[in-house]
Amino acid sequence: MSADRRAVARPPRFVASRGFRIVFIVLLVVCAAQIAYWVWDEVRYTTATRDRRAEVLVTEAMAATALREWLPADRVAPLFPRISVPETGWVSVRPEVLAALNEEARRRVNRFLWEGGFFLVVLCAGMVILNRALRQEARLRRQEENFLASVSHELKSPLASIRLSAETLADGAPDPERRGRLTGRLLDDVQRLETMVSNLLDAGRVEERGASRAREPVALSDAVRGVLAELAPQLEARGATVRTELDERASILADPEGVRAVVRNLLDNARKAIARSPDGSIDVRVASESGRVSLVVRDDGVGFSPEEGRRLFEKFYRPGDELRRSGSGSGLGLYLVRRHVEREGGSVRAASDGDGGGAEFRVEWPAAAAEGDA
Ligand SMILES: Nc1ncnc2c1ncn2[C@@H]1O[C@H](COP(=O)(O)OP(=O)(O)OP(=O)(O)O)[C@@H](O)[C@H]1O
Ligand SMILES: [Mg+2]
Incomplete structure (x- = not known):
């Protein structure tokens, strides 16, 4: 093999350890606190400086008032260019001088608020993104x-x-x-x-980008019957009751293997969910209405909690950890169900009344005829 084509594998040069990343986040938090303090301090300093300069102007006005007692106003005025000294009446600070003083302070305060606010937003966004990435990574590691x-x-x-x-x-x-x-x-x-x-x-296949798949009309009721026949020995061995209500008109335009994978995984999960109850039952309903075809698999098995329900369709997710789990499985089934269904423009939902309350999985696809008409 020529030198330029030789594959060279090197370990990554720098892998940030968990401790390192936590220290980094703490440093970011300290930076954010410093920026907030810097903005607060600059705003306080700017307003204090403006007040001090305003006090100096008031002192100048008082001095001009005192001098006007002894000298004519037109000789006092040049000595105090920022003060208006009339012949009679109130000596006062020129309004344009006061306005300029306030305007300068306002501009400085605004600049600090914008700059500080911008840095804070960038830092906080960075922290949120980093924190999410850390949690995601921890979850992936666990999975x-x-x-x-x-x-x-x-x-x-x-x-x-x-x-x-x-x-x-x-x-x-x-x-x-x-x-x-x-x-x-x-x-x-x-x-x-x-x-x-x-x-x-x-x-592996559902993740291949742009992988071609054969789409053809699939009779959903036939697919359900086929999978039920495959699982029959295991279901009968456990004395499970399976009730079916199959609409023969329900047909979808999809990859037949994908549809079988959906049905097989849902029924296999229902079978596992009722495995512990001697008289468990599974209801399978296929229906076709308003251009949609639905498959509902309901069981009266172990059920799941709302927190678990939110994550069931994630890849490799199984509630609990490997040491505490008794049922078999790898956590891929429902992920595949979701991927296959979404690839065909459908949707899937899971519902349960909590631990021991059974579960219902509902899949919907566009009906084959409806899609053909489109
Ligand atoms: N009908 C159901 N009732 C209660 N919990 C269920 C049901 N279906 C799925 N689950 C829960 O969802 C988890 C994930 O299901 P999924 O099908 O993705 O993986 P699995 O069945 O554990 O493994 P695999 O399907 O890869 O063999 C299951 O481990 C189970 O805890
Ligand atoms: Mg499964």
């Missing part, structure tokens, strides 16, 4: 840790279980009932691995 922990767990545990089931089957033919159970578990584990791998591959 990455959660993701790595859950992915390794998600890969290792079905593999270990597959090995155990396969070894037991290989050791001799157990009774038919046990063999059936082991085969069922094998299929479950393979399904879990398949979901994981297809979600990981799908995540």
Whole structure:
């Protein structure tokens, strides 16, 4: 390989540690406080100087009044150019002198307020941006840790279980009932691995900019039936009740694989949400009205809190941390749901009555006919 084409990897020269960044933010706060103090001090100094100069003028006016007792006004006036000295009546400071004094003070105060205000705004904006970046980075780090922990767990545990089931089957033919159970578990584990791998591959695909995708009319009810058939063994094993209300006219113009990923992830989540309750149920409704096609998946499972609800569609987000979580998953499912739905011009919402109160996920797409007409 020629010298100029050789790839050279170097570690980054400077990586600001967390402590360093916190010190930097503290320094920015000190700078902001100093600027505020500087503005306040300059404004105070300017007004005090103006008042002192006004006092000097008043003293000059008093001196001119005293001198006018002894000398004619036209001899006193040249001695006090800033004072108006009439022959009779009040000796006073010339109005234009007072106006100039006030104007100068006003201009200085304005300048300091604008300059100081500008610096303060820039500093505060910098602090807010830096603070957000820090929090975002901390969140990404947490998500990455959660993701790595859950992915390794998600890969290792079905593999270990597959090995155990396969070894037991290989050791001799157990009774038919046990063999059936082991085969069922094998299929479950393979399904879990398949979901994981297809979600990981799908995540790579939805992020490819400008990636082409085949859009064609998709019958949503057929997609739901297909996914339900795939999940049937797991749902039946848990005694879950699944009620469906499928409008056969509901058709959307979309990437069929993306639609299946949406349905599969929502149903898989509902299945996991009711996994602990012996008589859990899932309602799936497909409807088509006013140019929109909707898919609603409702379950009476564990539900989620409002704070969790706001973040469910983030990449790799799973409530709690890896040590406290019992369910399987990598936190990619709902992120993929959102990406696929938004790519087709649709929207997705989640609602729950809180922990233990079940959950409802509602997806809406433009109907195929409506889009074709457009
Ligand atoms: N129907 C639901 N009821 C209660 N909580 C839910 C429901 N669906 C999703 N969640 C919560 O949202 C989290 C994120 O869901 P998501 O589908 O993105 O990831 P996952 O199911 O944990 O993993 P993956 O889908 O990648 O296997 C879940 O871990 C779960 O805590
Ligand atoms: Mg999921």
